[in-house]
Amino acid sequence: MNALVPQPFGAPVPSIDPQARAIISFDGVSKIFPARSGSAEVRAVDNIDLKVPEGAIVGVIGRSGAGKSTLIRLINGLELPTSGKVNVDGLDIGSLDERALRQARRSIGMIFQHFNLLSSRTAFDNIALPLEIAGVARRDIAGIVNPLLDMVGLADKRDRYPAELSGGQKQRVGIARALATKPKVLLSDEATSALDPETTGQILALLKQINAELNLTILFITHEMSVVKKLADRVAVMEGGRIVEQGSTYEIFANPHHETTKRFVGEVTGGNVPDWLSAKLQPDYQPGRSAVIRIAFTGADADEPVLSRLTRAYNVDFNIMHGQIEYVADHPFGTLIASVAAGPELLAKLIHELTSTRNNVEHLGYVA
Structure with missing residues (x-):
């Protein structure tokens, strides 16, 4: 039980090393739910390969039914893979017996969309619950829980019950509870989707702080690209049980390849073509029509007056x-x-000029 004795929270650690070891890995993982009466089998996760570097914050994004929830349940052993291996901190989760799995789960914290707090327990006692289950001596529990209450900004809410807390405060209790057993991995299942935008921002900032101070690996699932943008170092995009694209958050935003990724990115960057414009687009050039292009400005060139220079050089508006x-x-x-x-002909020159400065350009069509 020594690993659960109070320890001071450390200073922020350097940003994630891209060569860091994978603390979570999926190797050819599939999860198939068998057919039931009147319905076919469901391939919820389909041949997934994914590596989560130690100390990283990785977001998995997808629409409802994409397989995100099944993927996260495979990590903590609530579901077992039909094929392939899920490895967490050196352990093959699918090969563990129930006793070993319970032990492994102590190093995997979990926060939930709807908090999952016990209404009959105070904030302190909700956070203490996993410690009690783990058999930590009562005399040691306060020394673990009180620093966690401080960390999540709820020291003054120690003796409040869930009914007396706001949604954001309930989620802070849930985060502190997930940290109580000093996990190496923190899983988040749509942890902000029940919160208002301001509270969401506060919770995301808290998670980034926890990642920095504890060097804690965080894997979260979401359907909101705005959450990925604010929180994740890396992102994996899921559709139909498969990962269709993955990479650093900036790479995915700057140069999405899959149509699903493009739609997600466009929701928060203004890259999606508005309906009013889409209705006007024509595929072919005719005299009097203007070309419509979508430009992603990235890196050091993002704030450069590129269009102004082209206007002067080619006498176009x-x-x-x-x-x-x-x-x-x-x-x-x-x-x-x-x-x-x-x-x-002129359009080809303009696109060449734009792409030569590391911008990504897509010709969408023409409008009258």
Whole structure:
């Protein structure tokens, strides 16, 4: 039980090393739920390979039914793989017996969308619950729980019951409870989707703080790309039980390849084509039509006056139709949809100029 005796929280650690060992790995993992009367079998997770570096924050995003929840349940052994291996901190989760699995779960913290607090227990006692189950001596529990209450900003709510707490405060209790057994991995199942935007921002900031101070690996699932943008170092995009794209958060935002990823990214970067514009787009050039292009400005070039330079060099005018510029993973990133009065030959030159400065450009069509 020594691992559960109170220990001081450390200073922030350096940012994640991309060569860090994988504390969670999926190797060819599939999970198939058998057919029931009147329905076919369900391949919830389909041949997934995924590695989560130690100390990273990794987001798994997908629509409802993409397989996210099954994936996270495979990590803590609530579901076992039909094929392949799920490895957590050197343990093959699917090969463990029930006793070994209970022991392994002590190093895997979990926070939930709807908090899962016991209404009859105070904030302190909810956080203490996993320690009691683990057999920690009562005299040691306060020394573990009180620093956690401080860390999540609830020292003054120690003796409050869940009914007396706001949604954000309940989630802070849930986070502290997940940290009580000093886990090496923290799993988050849509932990902010029941919260308002301001409270969501506070919880995400708390999770980033916990990751930095404890060097705690965090894997979270979500259907909100705005959460990925604010929290994740790396992201995996799921559709139909498969991971269709993965990489660093900035790489995924700057250069999405799969159509599902493009839709997610476009929701928060202004890259999705508005309905009013989509209805006007034509595939072919005719005199009098303007070309419509989508430009992703990345890295050091994101705040450069690229379009102004092209306007002067080629004597053309760009009409900004849609888009925005912001920061993703602390780097500037912008998406603009613009039209320009240019035929195919001039358009090819403009696109060449834009891509030569590391911008990603897509020709969407033409408008009158």
